[in-house]
Amino acid sequence: MKETLHKITSTLMALIVLLSTLSFSVDMHYCGDHLVDFSMFDKVDTCMMKAEKSKDSNSCEVMEMETETSCCSDIEVTIEGQDDLKISFDNLTFEQQQFVYSFAYSFINLFDAVDENITPFRDYVPPPLLRDVQILDQTFLI
Secondary structure, three states: OHHHHHHHHHHHHHHHHHHHHOOEEEEEEEEOOEEEEEEOOOOOOOOOEEOOOOOOOOOOEEOOOOOOOOOEEEEEEEEOOOOOOOOOOOOOOHHHHHHHHHHHHHHHHHOOOOOOOOOOOOOOOOOOOOOOHHHHHOOOOO
16 A cells, blocks of 8 residues: 555656646737637648728738738747746755754654554543432333
8 A cells, every 4th residue: 555655656756847847839820800720830821811801891901921920920829837846945944944854754653553442531430329200200111
């Protein structure tokens, strides 16, 4: 059981390190309000559209190989991962040191096994029974 717990914990920690250092970017190309191209690993292909106002609508119309793209827009969303994983414990404040010490002390003592069973009422002597109250009051559990 202990080995299985160690394997699960080490796998979870490896996944946490992997996910915290992972960075990626998403590129999107919009023409007007419509998503034309979407790419996670490569640059998006821009369409060759020219902004030309139509008489009955305000949308972009496809023109022949024009490079002017005033109604088209490129959006790039980038999520940066963590670069430095080495944490320095040299500059901890006194309160932080006290917290780390108390946490480690309580965590280590959490798993200490108690060798003897402690019975808190071992030395307690009950009062003497002078009369049987249940018989006198005629109250019985059925």
